[in-house]
Amino acid sequence: MTRRTTALTFALVLAAGGLDACRKKPEPQPAPAAVPVASAGEDHREDSGAAMAKRRADSIAAANTASVARTEEESKRTTAEMAQVLAQKVYFDYDRDVLRDDARAALDSKVPILVANGWVSLAITGHTDERGTAEYNLALGQRRAAQVKRYLEGKGITENRMTTQSMGDSQPAADGTDEAAYQLNRRAEFEFPSNGGALVRPRP
Amino acid sequence: MSTMTSRRALLALLCIASPLGAQDTTHAVRIGLTYDPGTKPGVVVLPSKGLGADSIRSIVQRDLDFGDRVSVMALEAGAASDASRANVPNWQMLARLGAAAAVQITSTAAGLHLAVYNVATRQTALIRDFPAPAMSEMRAWRAAVHGLSDELQESITGSRGTARTRVLFERTRRIWVVDSDGEQLASLTESGTAGSPAWHPGGGMITYSLLVPSQIVVQDLSNGRARTLASGNGVFISPVYLPDGSGVVYGHGVDDGVDLFTIALAGGSGRRLSVGRGSDNVQPTFSPDGRRIAFTSGRAGHPEIYTMDADGTNVDLLTPLEFGENAYRASPDWSPDGRSVAFQSRIGGIFQIMTIGLRDRALKQLTSDGQNEEPSWAPDGRHLVFVSNRSGVKQLWVLDVESGRTRQLTRGAAVRNPAWSPRLSSN
Numbered sequence: 091m092t093r094r095t096t097a098l099t100f101a102l103v104l105a106a107g108g109l110d111a112c113r114k115k116p117e118p119q120p121a122p123a124a125v126p127v128a129s130a131g132e133d134h135r136e137d138s139g140a141a142m143a144k145r146r147a148d149s150i151a152a153a154n155t156a157s158v159a160r161t162e163e164e165s166k167r168t169t170a171e172m173a174q175v176l177a178q179k180v181y182f183d184y185d186r187d188v189l190r191d192d193a194r195a196a197l198d199s200k201v202p203i204l205v206a207n208g209w210v211s212l213a214i215t216g217h218t219d220e221r222g223t224a225e226y227n228l229a230l231g232q233r234r235a236a237q238v239k240r241y242l243e244g245k246g247i248t249e250n251r252m253t254t255q256s257m258g259d260s261q262p263a264a265d266g267t268d269e270a271a272y273q274l275n276r277r278a279e280f281e282f283p284s285n286g287g288a289l290v291r292p293r294p
Numbered sequence: 295m296s297t298m299t300s301r302r303a304l305l306a307l308l309c310i311a312s313p314l315g316a317q318d319t320t321h322a323v324r325i326g327l328t329y330d331p332g333t334k335p336g337v338v339v340l341p342s343k344g345l346g347a348d349s350i351r352s353i354v355q356r357d358l359d360f361g362d363r364v365s366v367m368a369l370e371a372g373a374a375s376d377a378s379r380a381n382v383p384n385w386q387m388l389a390r391l392g393a394a395a396a397v398q399i400t401s402t403a404a405g406l407h408l409a410v411y412n413v414a415t416r417q418t419a420l421i422r423d424f425p426a427p428a429m430s431e432m433r434a435w436r437a438a439v440h441g442l443s444d445e446l447q448e449s450i451t452g453s454r455g456t457a458r459t460r461v462l463f464e465r466t467r468r469i470w471v472v473d474s475d476g477e478q479l480a481s482l483t484e485s486g487t488a489g490s491p492a493w494h495p496g497g498g499m500i501t502y503s504l505l506v507p508s509q510i511v512v513q514d515l516s517n518g519r520a521r522t523l524a525s526g527n528g529v530f531i532s533p534v535y536l537p538d539g540s541g542v543v544y545g546h547g548v549d550d551g552v553d554l555f556t557i558a559l560a561g562g563s564g565r566r567l568s569v570g571r572g573s574d575n576v577q578p579t580f581s582p583d584g585r586r587i588a589f590t591s592g593r594a595g596h597p598e599i600y601t602m603d604a605d606g607t608n609v610d611l612l613t614p615l616e617f618g619e620n621a622y623r624a625s626p627d628w629s630p631d632g633r634s635v636a637f638q639s640r641i642g643g644i645f646q647i648m649t650i651g652l653r654d655r656a657l658k659q660l661t662s663d664g665q666n667e668e669p670s671w672a673p674d675g676r677h678l679v680f681v682s683n684r685s686g687v688k689q690l691w692v693l694d695v696e697s698g699r700t701r702q703l704t705r706g707a708a709v710r711n712p713a714w715s716p717r718l719s720s721n
Contacts, residue, residue, distance in 0.1 A: 185596065185622075223624045223638070223668065224464070224710055225490055225532040226590055226597055228505070229545060229552040229574035232529045236549035254549060256529050257505060260467055260487070 165288045172203050172289035173282075176212070179263075180238060182276040184219070187233040189241055193278075197238065200280075201245045202292035210289070212247075213281040214238050216256045217263070219272035224258055231256030238278045334365040335394035335450060340383065341369075342400045346429050350399050350406065350439055356475055357443030357457035360701065362676070362694040364450055367393050388413045395419070395450050399442065401426070406442050410449050420449045433478050437718070440473070444717070454717070456672045461679050461703065462491035462500060462713040463690060469502050472690075474672075474714075476703050482513065483520075490711050492534045497718040501533040501542050510544050512559065524557050524564050532576045537584035543567065545576040554578050554589060554606070567606035579628045579635070580604070588612060588626040588635050597624045599637050599650070613637070613650060614657075625668045629675050636660075636669040636678055647680050647693070660693060663700075670714045679703060679712045 178200070180193035189197070204210060216231030216238075235254035243249055264274040339355050341347065359366045369391075383396045388411075396411040405426035410419045422445065426438035440457035447455035459474045462482075469483040469491045482491075487505035494500065501512045501523070509525035510533045524530055528548030535542055541558040551572040555564035568575040573593040580587055588601045594615060602609040612635065613623045622640040629636065634649045639659075647661040647669045664684030671678055672692075682691045690703040690712050 222597070222622060223577070223590070225545065225576040226574060226592070226624050228489075228529050228531045229547065229576050229592075232547055232552060233574065239549060254528065255506075255508065260489075260505065 168291050169289040172207070172291065175199050176203055176210070176282055176289075177280050179277045179279050181273060182234055182278075184272070184276065185222070185230065187216075187230065187237045189237060193238075194241070197241055198245070201242065201247065203289065204242070204247050204251070206292035207289050209287065210282050211251045211253070212242070214252060214254050215279045215281070216254070217261060217275060217277050217279065218259045219275040220259045220262065220267070221272070222259075224260075228256050228258035231258045234276075234278050334363060336367045336392050337364045337450060338367045338369060338388060338391065338393045338396045340396055340398040342398050344401045346401055347399075349429075350401060353436065353439045353475070354397070354399060354443050354446065357440060357455060358447060360457065360475060360692070361443075361447050361455045361674075362697055362699060363447060363453060363455075364395075367391055383411050383413070385413060385416050397446060406438065408442055408446060410446065433473075436473065436478060440475070453674065456674045456677065456714075456717065458718050459673060459715045460718065461670075461690065461715065462493065463704070463709045464489050464491065464711040465707055465709045467505070469500070470709075472704060479704075482515070482518070490532045492713050493715045494535050495537060495539045495716055497716050499535075499539075501535060503531045503533060503544070505529075510542060510557075512542065523559070523561075524555070528552075532578065534578050534580065537580050537582070543578045543580075543587065545574075545578075547574070552576055554587070567604075568602065568609075569606070577625055579626050581628050582630055582632045586628075588628055590624040590626060596621050599623050599626045599635065612652075612655075613639070614655070627670050629671050630673055631675045636671060638667045638669065638680075647678065649695075660695060660698075666691075668711055670712045672714045673717050677714075679714050681710050681712065 178196050180189070180196045182188070182193070183190065204212070214235040216234035216236075218227040218230050218234075222230075232254065235256060239249075239252045239254050242252060259275070262271070262275045263277060264271040337358060339351050339358070341351060355366050358364050383398075388396050393413050396413060398409045398411075400407045402423065404423065406424040408420065408422045408424065410421075411417070412419045424438055424442050424445075427434045429435050437458055443457040444455035447453065457474055460471050461474065462469060462471050464470070467486050467488055468481050469488050470479060470481050472479045482500070483502070485504055488502050488511075489505065491500055491502040498516060499512060499514050501510060503510055507525060508528065508530045510523045510530045511520050512523050513520040523533075523542060524544065524546070528546065529552060531545045531552070533542045533544035536556070539559075541556055543554055543556045544564075545552045546555050546564060547553060551570045552574045553566050553570045554568040554575050555566050557564040567587070568589070568591070570591060570593055573591060574597075575589055575591045575593070577590040578587045579589070585604055586601050587604055588599055590597050591600045593600075594611075598611060598615060598621070599613040600609055601612050612626075616623075620640055620643065622645075623637055626635045626637045629649070632652070634651050636647060636649045638645045639648045641659070644665045645667045646659055647666045649658045649660065650656070660678070661680070661682070664682050666680050666682045666684075669678045669680040676695055678693045678695060679690055680693065681688050684691070685702065688708040688710060689705065690709055691700050692703050693700050
């Protein structure tokens with residue numbers, strides 16, 4: 091039983107090592123140097139040789155797993171960071187679709203990410219505060235989304251990567267009837283299909 | 295006592311005789327009083343026996359009251375039974391009350407029986423039977439009673455009532471409908487993104503917009519069946535039917551402002567009417583003759599009301615252009631008599647309902663209590679339904695433009711975008 095388990099583990103480790111070896115650049119195998127030492131023994135030679143090989147394989151596998159995990163984690167972190175910049179909302183003045191300086195700055199920070207991640211498409215949704223009529227606000231929200239799209243187009247993002255829509259005043263980001271709430275509601279929001287795909291950091 | 299009895303018998307004979315003469319002119323019958331807003335004719339709705347008599351009486355009394363053209367007179371309990379004894383009105387008592395007319399409604403096997411009496415002449419002014427479904431079919435039965443109320447008001451004042459109408463509106467982005475008296479509330483859509491409902495001129499269909507996916511929908515009220523009339527990228531908003539009901543005019547835009555388009559019910563693609571050059575052009579409303587469209591446009595930098603020919607030519611600014619960032623005129627609704635347009639205007643930072651005359655461009659402010667928006671005319675051209683926050687939450691209110699009297703139509707969660715139906719014959 092123990093023997094079988096050990097053998098199975100060994101096989102798995104070898105297989106894993108083999109896979110890793112395939113993935114990595116072929117390196118000069120340090121293993122042969124150790125084997126002759128192991129072969130010096132007699133009855134236990136085989137066993138101790140296998141054990142040593144296993145220990146070695148185990149440590150390689152562990153190191154590889156850790157490095158894969160590190161890479162994955164870093165990629166996740168980068169993706170989240172880039173996604174946050176892409177999702178950053180831009181805000182508008184009352185009854186206006188003109189992009190203020192803060193809105194331009196927010197859009198400018200998205201551009202290199204969109205350039206570096208050519209597969210990402212952007213859904214832009216315009217919103218308004220509750221004042222005024224529902225219909226006019228829907229039209230105003232559409233104009234805001236269109237203004238954002240036009241600006242990004244001007245920065246080289248191709249038109250077919252972006253869609254626009256308006257929710258008017260129907261989805262406020264903040265409750266309340268004061269200017270602070272209204273300002274949070276006069277906005278354009280950004281969504282992009284992640285599909286689990288990783289975003290890369292633009293080259294500095 | 296015996297003279298009294300014989301006199302009553304004589305009156306009863308007169309009453310039986312007179313309807314024969316009156317029946318020929320059912321539709322043109324008047325009691326002989328001309329309407330005067332200062333002195334509304336008093337009307338007594340006599341109690342009667344029979345199934346649902348009390349319900350009928352209270353519905354009709356309320357309808358007449360909401361019509362704002364007659365004064366519904368209450369009877370004390372004793373007088374009430376006395377007034378209708380022996381199926382003959384107590385003329386003296388009615389005259390003492392100052393009533394101009396007395397009304398009696400009884401339910402019959404086939405429906406409702408209406409008798410209208412002229413107190414001054416002691417004559418029966420109108421006898422009429424109305425078909426009505428069983429009371430268990432509540433909505434249809436109430437509609438039949440409302441129809442009776444409308445005819446009754448016409449027989450007394452010469453002006454047909456609007457009790458048999460309904461109001462569409464938007465609540466939590468679903469379309470709802472409610473009878474003109476605030477009863478029979480029902481939701482008509484499932485979607486959580488529906489808005490801007492409008493009536494087909496025949497009253498049997500409605501149109502509205504969906505935000506996601508953005509489209510214009512037409513829906514048959516008789517079976518609830520809905521279909522997409524126009525859809526695509528961008529926004530599709532504020533649809534209204536053409537006055538002949540053959541198509542819809544709506545606002546649509548993607549990346550270059552919103553313009554008004556027209557599309558036939560039969561299908562095809564939308565044809566652009568307005569040339570907004572990147573501005574927003576929404577909320578169309580037709581003149582009753584169908585030749586002009588009033589709409590909201592932001593082409594001058596902020597929303598104002600404009601008019602144009604039905605084909606999009608001859609654009610004209612209707613509301614006098616106001617300067618400044620706070621100017622905002624929107625939600626036009628052309629009055630049924632064609633003479634004025636109701637709209638909302640920001641005054642001192644708060645929206646109020648106003649009208650503007652088409653001929654003299656005279657402005658009239660109709661509201662001042664709270665914030666008041668999105669007016670829609672009743673088919674009588676005298677009442678407006680609108681959204682007001684005067685009670686806290688935005689609700690529908692009805693205003694009698696002539697007397698200034700208001701009543702609350704809805705309660706509960708906030709509402710917007712009311713649309714008053716045409717007069718309804720069925721459904």
